[in-house]
Amino acid sequence: MRATLLYKAGDVRIEDVPDPVIEQPTDALVRITASCICGSDLWPYATMAAHDGPVRMGHEFIGVVEDIGSAVTTLRRGDLVVAPFSVSDNTCAFCREGLHTSCTDPQADLWDGLAEEGGQAEAVRVPLADGTLVKLPVAADSALVPSLLTLADVLGTGHHAAVAGGVDEHTGVTVIGDGAVGLLSVLAARRLGAEHIVLMGRHGTRTELGREFGAAEVVSARGAEGIAAVRELTGGHGTHVVIDAVGSMPAYEQALGVVRRGGTISRVGLPQYEQAPVGFGSLFRHNIRLAGGPAPVRASIDQLLPDILSGAIEPGKVFDATTGLDGVPAGYQDMADRNSLKVLIKP
Numbered sequence: 001m002r003a004t005l006l007y008k009a010g011d012v013r014i015e016d017v018p019d020p021v022i023e024q025p026t027d028a029l030v031r032i033t034a035s036c037i038c039g040s041d042l043w044p045y046a047t048m049a050a051h052d053g054p055v056r057m058g059h060e061f062i063g064v065v066e067d068i069g070s071a072v073t074t075l076r077r078g079d080l081v082v083a084p085f086s087v088s089d090n091t092c093a094f095c096r097e098g099l100h101t102s103c104t105d106p107q108a109d110l111w112d113g114l115a116e117e118g119g120q121a122e123a124v125r126v127p128l129a130d131g132t133l134v135k136l137p138v139a140a141d142s143a144l145v146p147s148l149l150t151l152a153d154v155l156g157t158g159h160h161a162a163v164a165g166g167v168d169e170h171t172g173v174t175v176i177g178d179g180a181v182g183l184l185s186v187l188a189a190r191r192l193g194a195e196h197i198v199l200m201g202r203h204g205t206r207t208e209l210g211r212e213f214g215a216a217e218v219v220s221a222r223g224a225e226g227i228a229a230v231r232e233l234t235g236g237h238g239t240h241v242v243i244d245a246v247g248s249m250p251a252y253e254q255a256l257g258v259v260r261r262g263g264t265i266s267r268v269g270l271p272q273y274e275q276a277p278v279g280f281g282s283l284f285r286h287n288i289r290l291a292g293g294p295a296p297v298r299a300s301i302d303q304l305l306p307d308i309l310s311g312a313i314e315p316g317k318v319f320d321a322t323t324g325l326d327g328v329p330a331g332y333q334d335m336a337d338r339n340s341l342k343v344l345i346k347p
């Protein structure tokens, strides 16, 4: 079968690899019908050294169950399923608390941690299939597939950002970043009733979608100028919740600049730093909380799925390009160049 491999920064190839096979009784084999490129794939695409590659890519997919191991009980051949970006058993102590990204099963991992498996491919072996996969009540060619695919990562991540920040109908929210996660953080905050949402982003077509998803204001300036603009829009105080959907140090500094006293910075952009201000002058003096982390999207699928099926939300609007596997290398470059927001793959 064909699959996407990243050899080193800027070097994505589509190659023939061995077909996946059932290795554990808890595995399922899934033929992938829809996949995509993630903003987080752009970090290794920008920086990965050659000695760390090649690695299989892709951690968001929908597909049809082709085969199951002897211990799989909840899935059957022919089921359409969506996979969260992490593998989990859905039964351990952490999964039961809704923290599937911290699952303790020895086979649990992020897809990105499984160098021999990936979702940007024709098929994939799914470990812990009963715990990981969620059955979808539609056909593989449903018009809802783009929106359902966002359950694998970006919608669930936006939802986690909003929940970890404590968004409710009394909160003002600033979202930093107009990538797919930033835009779906806007949608998720709106869905949870946020009173007022400011989106910080500078790409016009993206921020327009952000307005459609519920942002009342857009601030395109960054740094001190951007902070001043958000403060001006919020009575000088900033917002109760700030969602960092970028992960860079400038984004964190921007979050510190616009968070309201007593507020929460919720980070879902992968931090590109280990050292950051957390002391008296940054967080402590005004009781500012720091929250967030990898989203346990498996935990939120049951809550978000009905809103997609009913048409109440259309998160699939973040996909602005579609390609087959042959177009994946160009898709990476288009996303890196900000010519595409998010590329849907039909293997």
Ligand SMILES: [Zn+2]
Residues within 6 Å of the ligand: 088, 089, 090, 091, 092, 093, 094, 095, 096, 100, 102, 103, 104, 105, 108
């Ligand atoms: Zn678990």
